[in-house]
Amino acid sequence: MDTIKIVLAGQPNVGKSMLINSMSGSNGLKVGNFSGVTVEKTELCFEHHCHMFEMIDLPGTYSISGFSQEEKVAHDYLTNEDYDVIINVLDSTHLKRNLLLTLELLKLNKKMVLALNMADEAKKEGIEIDVKQMEKIIGVPVVLVSANTKEGVEELLEKVHEVADSQERIKSNILYSDAMEEEILAIETFLTQKGFSLRDLSNREIAIRLLFEDKDIYKELHDEPIMMELQPIILKALQHLYTHHDTKNVQEIKANEYYAIARGIHLETVNCQRNRGKKSLTKQIDEVLINKYLGIPIFLFLMWGLFQITFTLGAIPMDWIDRAIGSFGDFVGSNISNEFMRNVIVDGIISGVGAVLLFLPNIIILYIGIALLETTGYMSRVAFLLDGFFHKFGLHGKSFIPLVTGFGCSVPAYMAARTLKSEKDRLITLFIIGFMSCGARLPIYVLFTGAFFGADKAGNILFLIYISGALLGLVMAKILRVVVFKGEDEPFVMEMPKYRFPSFTLIWHTVYNNAKSYVKKAGTFILGASVLIWVLATYPNQPLLDKEYQAKIEQQSNKESIKTLENELKMKKMEHSYLGQIGKLTEPFFAPLGFDWKMTVSLEAGLAAKEVVVSTLGVLYAIGDDVDENSNALAHELKKNISFASAISFIVFVMIYLPCLAASMVFAKEAGGYKYLAYLFIFTTVTAWIFSFITYRILL
Amino acid sequence: MKLSELDKGDRAIIKKIDSSEDLKTRLASFGVVRGSELSVEACSIGKQTMEIMVDDTLIGLRAEEAKEIEVEKL
Ligand SMILES: Nc1nc2c(ncn2[C@@H]2O[C@H](COP(=O)(O)OP(=O)(O)OP(=O)(O)O)[C@@H](O)[C@H]2O)c(=O)[nH]1
Numbered sequence A: 001m002d003t004i005k006i007v008l009a010g011q012p013n014v015g016k017s018m019l020i021n022s023m024s025g026s027n028g029l030k031v032g033n034f035s036g037v038t039v040e041k042t043e044l045c046f047e048h049h050c051h052m053f054e055m056i057d058l059p060g061t062y063s064i065s066g067f068s069q070e071e072k073v074a075h076d077y078l079t080n081e082d083y084d085v086i087i088n089v090l091d092s093t094h095l096k097r098n099l100l101l102t103l104e105l106l107k108l109n110k111k112m113v114l115a116l117n118m119a120d121e122a123k124k125e126g127i128e129i130d131v132k133q134m135e136k137i138i139g140v141p142v143v144l145v146s147a148n149t150k151e152g153v154e155e156l157l158e159k160v161h162e163v164a165d166s167q168e169r170i171k172s173n174i175l176y177s178d179a180m181e182e183e184i185l186a187i188e189t190f191l192t193q194k195g196f197s198l199r200d201l202s203n204r205e206i207a208i209r210l211l212f213e214d215k216d217i218y219k220e221l222h223d224e225p226i227m228m229e230l231q232p233i234i235l236k237a238l239q240h241l242y243t244h245h246d247t248k249n250v251q252e253i254k255a256n257e258y259y260a261i262a263r264g265i266h267l268e269t270v271n272c273q274r275n276r277g278k279k280s281l282t283k284q285i286d287e288v289l290i291n292k293y294l295g296i297p298i299f300l301f302l303m304w305g306l307f308q309i310t311f312t313l314g315a316i317p318m319d320w321i322d323r324a325i326g327s328f329g330d331f332v333g334s335n336i337s338n339e340f341m342r343n344v345i346v347d348g349i350i351s352g353v354g355a356v357l358l359f360l361p362n363i364i365i366l367y368i369g370i371a372l373l374e375t376t377g378y379m380s381r382v383a384f385l386l387d388g389f390f391h392k393f394g395l396h397g398k399s400f401i402p403l404v405t406g407f408g409c410s411v412p413a414y415m416a417a418r419t420l421k422s423e424k425d426r427l428i429t430l431f432i433i434g435f436m437s438c439g440a441r442l443p444i445y446v447l448f449t450g451a452f453f454g455a456d457k458a459g460n461i462l463f464l465i466y467i468s469g470a471l472l473g474l475v476m477a478k479i480l481r482v483v484v485f486k487g488e489d490e491p492f493v494m495e496m497p498k499y500r501f502p503s504f505t506l507i508w509h510t511v512y513n514n515a516k517s518y519v520k521k522a523g524t525f526i527l528g529a530s531v532l533i534w535v536l537a538t539y540p541n542q543p544l545l546d547k548e549y550q551a552k553i554e555q556q557s558n559k560e561s562i563k564t565l566e567n568e569l570k571m572k573k574m575e576h577s578y579l580g581q582i583g584k585l586t587e588p589f590f591a592p593l594g595f596d597w598k599m600t601v602s603l604e605a606g607l608a609a610k611e612v613v614v615s616t617l618g619v620l621y622a623i624g625d626d627v628d629e630n631s632n633a634l635a636h637e638l639k640k641n642i643s644f645a646s647a648i649s650f651i652v653f654v655m656i657y658l659p660c661l662a663a664s665m666v667f668a669k670e671a672g673g674y675k676y677l678a679y680l681f682i683f684t685t686v687t688a689w690i691f692s693f694i695t696y697r698i699l700l
Numbered sequence B: 001m002k003l004s005e006l007d008k009g010d011r012a013i014i015k016k017i018d019s020s021e022d023l024k025t026r027l028a029s030f031g032v033v034r035g036s037e038l039s040v041e042a043c044s045i046g047k048q049t050m051e052i053m054v055d056d057t058l059i060g061l062r063a064e065e066a067k068e069i070e071v072e073k074l
């Protein structure tokens, strides 16, 4: 089967990723309504008419000479890699500026198809595009598509086939300004007279590149004798262009020329019927959402609402899950006769995995919130609103995007920081992403706030935890900016996308994928960790202790005191287990913060993954459980065994300390070395310790 | 006058852009070039950031960047 390698290029937020999704009929690529959703080259394969389509999704790029790190990815790929066809995706409702990139892409001299995406929106806005005319001018096939309604997608696939198979190219009819055309002709004629040719470039193309001072062409022509005669012609031509454009900056001349061409093409092919007076919906919404005075309060209110819902709405299914897990444990317990197996499964696996699964509803609500933020277009507005505030703390407004992503999971957040152009802004952002508590920490908070504050206050406390984490992050950013990463401020210019009503499928897939991976993690990694914790907390066997208590119990006749003795035995055994020994070893370090060895061990286990904190607590308290069957057993146990001050101090520590192993690895990669991970470890541990210590001492 | 001196609702034509090369390229790809018309859509508190519309594209920028753009009010 033949493979066609197709690369999608276009400005940010024009729907490249969504177009690949609809072409391939999958939902594999992340889509969001802001610039910089895709930050890494991503590949996806599917079959079409007996051909293998290998699609490459690139980060959006405003112009081919990249500006930020992820734009460089696009630039490098387009200029250096081998591929068959470029699909240049354009936003039909913003054709003029999208065409600027098209003009640059044409210079790559590759087979190309233009996909005018968002046809549905264009229709709604009364924009008509003359596709045939555009084809004639630009000289490449043009297809009107909508990744949303899938109209034109099949046609686009056909066109890609055709273009990939065809050898010849249609001639383009792009015309520059009169002055430029005059000089192009002069150079072109000279080259033809000399019988000169270079690669597959036409003489007209060579002339254009010479006039735009394309470095590569000068390099190639450097040793050619023709250069000697060419030089005075070029110099004269440039003089002419300088006076015509009133500047000696060739880049600016090029920009002017391109802009004029784009405007020309737009004028000839686009017919806009919109009545001018009417305010667009986006403008109306912006009147409220980025209102000078209301903007920030509205944002805070929405965040508060989200956490309120996360707790209160999440509590309903949580109850059911808790009961289901409880009865499942009982059922399994009463049906397994082998004591060892029963204990591993009930106290290890079911308690550990169950403790994590319990919080699935909260996680889902949180992810719905984040998905809404990402897909409606509100994200960029918040970056806009917060830039002034962020700027005071030495952060860039755009940092908001990775930081918000960090509320879901730190791994994509670290990668999202690539949209920041300045290396220092990026590093600072990387360092403080961990202060944005990720979804995996949510279960810990929900567990502790539920246990120690009661249902009516828990939502507020949850909000407070997230906000104070974020504020702390800002303060840390300021410190880092002043002490470590001094330097120039990066300009803030950012496109504000149109508000879009997110489709149900879009939200569903984002949330579903995240929920699925949460459950999958619970079923694999957390399960393994729970068994490990159980084993470590149960062994080695302690026959001496057993015998001692056996004797004591036999002497008792009172049921109550027998039970107390039995519990005492369990506790003692656990304290002497491997896990107990590890805990005791590190307990002194955490004792000033009010943590006992069980909390210490769960924090340490949490370095692997934050969900493990909860599963470890689940296992540890299940082993020591005095088997009472009321709901929310773990929360109940915690409240019984841990003081209020210790609990809050624990929350504070969890808020600040090192993210999970997977995230730490990504951090090291993104920051540029394990050296940075060591810094991060020290930075977060010291901060966490100090803040927990203060909290504990105040509350004690 | 400077773009940063405009208020919400004002319209203007761009006369000159004094930014660094990088920023100029970026602005140009938004359609912010000499001669284009813009309107100010929103300002944040203390005018730290402003939202402008050029050619149907909404762009957010900081006051410092807006200071580098010379405009003529309409
Ligand atoms: N109405 C409509 N919306 C679309 C269409 N295609 C994409 N969108 C929306 O446009 C936004 C951007 O889509 P993405 O696929 O993430 O854009 P992208 O080009 O990959 O963006 P970057 O990765 O940031 O460069 C999303 O909100 C989509 O829902 C379309 O054909 N019609």
Ligand SMILES: [Mg+2]
Pocket (backbone or CB within 6 Å): A016, A017, A018, A030, A031, A037, A038, A057, A058, A059, A060
């Ligand atoms: Mg994308």
